[in-house]
Amino acid sequence: MDLFENLSDNQIEAVKTIDEDLEIIACAGAGKTGVVTRRVINILKSNPDILPENIVAFTFTEKAAEELKSRVYKYGEAVLENTKGFANMYIGTIHGFCLKMLQEYIVQFQKFTVLDEIKTKLYIEKNYNFCGMPDLGLKIYTETNLFLSVISTLNENWFERDKWDEKTRAAVDKYKDTFYRKNYFDYSLIMQEMLNQLENNKDFADIILSKIKYLTVDEYQDTNPIQERLIHFIKQGGCNLCIVGDDDQTIYQFRGSDPENILTFRERYGINKYIVLGTDYRSSEAIVDIGKRVIVNNEKRLPKVMESGKLIKYEEGDTVYREFDECDEEYEFIAKRIKALHDSGVKYSEMAVLLRKRKHGPDIAKMFDEYEIPYIIEGVNELFSTAECQAAKGIFDYLAGTIGMMELFQLWKSIDYELDEKEIAEAIATLNVIDVKSKKFYGEFVLQKVYHDFLRRISIVDESNSSEIILYNLGKFSQVINDFETIYYTTIPANKLSSFCNFLKYTADGYYPEGHIANTYIRPDAVNIMTVHQSKGLEFTAVFIPQMNHNNFPSAKMGGKSIWHVIEKDWIPNADRFAGGVEEERKLFYVAITRAKKFLFLTRSPGNAREKKVSEFMVEAKESPYMLGFDEKMVYTGNHIPPMSEDAAPLNLNFSILQDYFDCAYRFKLSMFYGFVQPIVPALGYGKTMHEIVMNIHRRFLSGETLSSEDIEQIVNDSFYLPYANPKLQDNMLEGAKKSIAGYVTKNQDDFANITMAEADIELDMGDGIKVNGRIDLVKRREISGEEKTYIVDFKTASREVTECINAEQLKIYALGYQKLTGETADYLEIYNLDNSESERQRVTEGLLENVSRDIRDAASNIRNNDLPRKCSKGKCQKCYLNYLCLSKKEKQEYEV
Numbered sequence: 001m002d003l004f005e006n007l008s009d010n011q012i013e014a015v016k017t018i019d020e021d022l023e024i025i026a027c028a029g030a031g032k033t034g035v036v037t038r039r040v041i042n043i044l045k046s047n048p049d050i051l052p053e054n055i056v057a058f059t060f061t062e063k064a065a066e067e068l069k070s071r072v073y074k075y076g077e078a079v080l081e082n083t084k085g086f087a088n089m090y091i092g093t094i095h096g097f098c099l100k101m102l103q104e105y106i107v108q109f110q111k112f113t114v115l116d117e118i119k120t121k122l123y124i125e126k127n128y129n130f131c132g133m134p135d136l137g138l139k140i141y142t143e144t145n146l147f148l149s150v151i152s153t154l155n156e157n158w159f160e161r162d163k164w165d166e167k168t169r170a171a172v173d174k175y176k177d178t179f180y181r182k183n184y185f186d187y188s189l190i191m192q193e194m195l196n197q198l199e200n201n202k203d204f205a206d207i208i209l210s211k212i213k214y215l216t217v218d219e220y221q222d223t224n225p226i227q228e229r230l231i232h233f234i235k236q237g238g239c240n241l242c243i244v245g246d247d248d249q250t251i252y253q254f255r256g257s258d259p260e261n262i263l264t265f266r267e268r269y270g271i272n273k274y275i276v277l278g279t280d281y282r283s284s285e286a287i288v289d290i291g292k293r294v295i296v297n298n299e300k301r302l303p304k305v306m307e308s309g310k311l312i313k314y315e316e317g318d319t320v321y322r323e324f325d326e327c328d329e330e331y332e333f334i335a336k337r338i339k340a341l342h343d344s345g346v347k348y349s350e351m352a353v354l355l356r357k358r359k360h361g362p363d364i365a366k367m368f369d370e371y372e373i374p375y376i377i378e379g380v381n382e383l384f385s386t387a388e389c390q391a392a393k394g395i396f397d398y399l400a401g402t403i404g405m406m407e408l409f410q411l412w413k414s415i416d417y418e419l420d421e422k423e424i425a426e427a428i429a430t431l432n433v434i435d436v437k438s439k440k441f442y443g444e445f446v447l448q449k450v451y452h453d454f455l456r457r458i459s460i461v462d463e464s465n466s467s468e469i470i471l472y473n474l475g476k477f478s479q480v481i482n483d484f485e486t487i488y489y490t491t492i493p494a495n496k497l498s499s500f501c502n503f504l505k506y507t508a509d510g511y512y513p514e515g516h517i518a519n520t521y522i523r524p525d526a527v528n529i530m531t532v533h534q535s536k537g538l539e540f541t542a543v544f545i546p547q548m549n550h551n552n553f554p555s556a557k558m559g560g561k562s563i564w565h566v567i568e569k570d571w572i573p574n575a576d577r578f579a580g581g582v583e584e585e586r587k588l589f590y591v592a593i594t595r596a597k598k599f600l601f602l603t604r605s606p607g608n609a610r611e612k613k614v615s616e617f618m619v620e621a622k623e624s625p626y627m628l629g630f631d632e633k634m635v636y637t638g639n640h641i642p643p644m645s646e647d648a649a650p651l652n653l654n655f656s657i658l659q660d661y662f663d664c665a666y667r668f669k670l671s672m673f674y675g676f677v678q679p680i681v682p683a684l685g686y687g688k689t690m691h692e693i694v695m696n697i698h699r700r701f702l703s704g705e706t707l708s709s710e711d712i713e714q715i716v717n718d719s720f721y722l723p724y725a726n727p728k729l730q731d732n733m734l735e736g737a738k739k740s741i742a743g744y745v746t747k748n749q750d751d752f753a754n755i756t757m758a759e760a761d762i763e764l765d766m767g768d769g770i771k772v773n774g775r776i777d778l779v780k781r782r783e784i785s786g787e788e789k790t791y792i793v794d795f796k797t798a799s800r801e802v803t804e805c806i807n808a809e810q811l812k813i814y815a816l817g818y819q820k821l822t823g824e825t826a827d828y829l830e831i832y833n834l835d836n837s838e839s840e841r842q843r844v845t846e847g848l849l850e851n852v853s854r855d856i857r858d859a860a861s862n863i864r865n866n867d868l869p870r871k872c873s874k875g876k877c878q879k880c881y882l883n884y885l886c887l888s889k890k891e892k893q894e895y896e897v
């Protein structure tokens, strides 16, 4: 395959520029992902000394990373004829990279987990008195979000901390101490720690800097100060730097990104090579013209010529505006246009309604309901508005004594499912024997277990569309409990229950969407109703932008308490960027317009008292000769509709997901689609920590160290960590771990010289958006009858309480991953039990790898088609932790469950 096929001169120049630093300004639809992909392959093709692991590419989102990775694999196969070592190439977010490096090279951080937004809130509120929040005069619950904004702003500028006052410095330190005490990171702490280590830990910095030879940063315009400092540090190590961005699309200033980074990049880094990819191949000439006429009104821009590649044919009436007197008329117009476009061949999933503010979403969704238009919307269909979720919540309100038995009974009766009244009564009776106040130890009262035990008593199984929706919501509630118990598991029972009820009442309500919306495995053919911010990086055949009113788009400035009521503006460089302004709003509007490939509808009807006037952006857009007032006689023939994107959702699988699937596809559905989570057990994490211990031992042997038994014991002490265990259990299990590890080392020490890999990442790109990720524990070579053989070893633990284990099916996937990573085929697969030092081996036979590839593709296809049948057998179903959601009453009797 020719690497430069179908590229423009500027694109070719960008792909070829690999020996000097480069700035690429890529306008919307300019094909930047294709250019970055081919440039990566060109680097590998042109320079045999550069390995995939020497290339790092930062993307703004995981989704963008997946797309870039897929293309890199595809071009790797086509141009280099293999993707050997590609799993060692980092393509992903900056945070992801920092976390990976910290955990890879600094033992202390292997114990750390990253808290997402909801868990961060939970953790902060749980530790209100210690986390620095009262020191800044902020109130619990009502000002938690403000506190988190303040902390992340400060942490993203932490190298300016000398400017802060004493009180603020102390609060930030307390926040960090609170997180580190429990081995937690939030996103800003990961970055801060990475820079801290790079700047103060020379060994670590040497490893990172010597590894990276080529650094690419996509969406550079949205980098914040700490990310910029990291990029600058890596560049000082001597790598080649390529940044890709578009100053016209800087839309995250309100959360800290600094447009000055891209505006001053060339001068600051002394860059000579500057390439503009100004041709839009995504959109018609009309869309490009409208976008251009809007964005040129911004004063602070880099120079560039923007034009259409004219790959999408423009037809009169593709881009229209219309004004209405009433909101209902406006939304009805949108619904009718969507129907008309759908009738002419545009898929629903190829259309989007882009909102400046979420508040308009529910009314549009209501209109779509009337017109029977399928849609996906976030922030409208809330989990806690569903009857089943209210019923699930009722279990805990009943235990806390805030509702009575009859009320709980009625809540369960009111869900849209023929539940047996006797069973509901029996389920409630099981709650009556739980005396929370008398329970002293946290392990005696596990919310998830209470929930599963209750559901076990009522027969509710997947038998129709409506029961599927109910199971989605009940599964999502199981995740809500899991989020809570991740933080509160070790709290004493009475406090745990009251905190959970408060969490459901004040924080969780309004935060979680309905269960089926969260299913990422299936992409329905539905119209997307989303904010413009959410649409970044996406494209649609038709885009509707409603409510084009002044003070809506552009948005009026928000009132209320801001971070500047807590910290001083002159502590943060370029602080005015947070305020936003009309130029920032115009960039957002430009992003919205350029999501459209062919059809663009701008509509308005006067909004509230502040939103009566037409938006100035609508006026600017109407200056384009392509923008016409809507005319009922416009007919969409469907003759020139752009090619539709594939419906298949990207599938990111890992070994344990596949293991679940291969074991019983329906259990996979219950856990991965519906989201049912197993109760946390105190020993959770034992398998993970044992893996880390053996990895650390192997790595030190690999680096040439000779380890004494004291060294081994020290490694176990340093690495062992069970986040949910009480001190006594922790000590007991640590002693057991020491014995197991000592036994393993004694038995296998002579073999350590034969280790070739310890904890190697593998990544299988199966094409068609299917990826499998995982890690191989160990690869070693052994001489058998004069022949050297390769063994892939996976460690398991035998602890009865711990479910983290592997099976032979999983090992076969490792074998395939090993082949992709190294280009070699392993001879044997071995499972080694660390707790009893027993091992089992299996030959890698001819055809095994082809069979595994086929099985994975079949699995992906079945998952996407929701074809996930039950695989019943008495032995398996008896042990299945979700059998009560699966088996009929008759089967339960038959299987004795």
Ligand code: SF4
Pocket (backbone or CB within 6 Å): 664, 665, 666, 667, 670, 870, 871, 872, 873, 876, 877, 878, 880, 881, 882, 883, 884, 886, 887
């Ligand atoms: S009970 Fe049996 S058939 Fe049902 S999900 Fe579990 S393992 Fe599969």
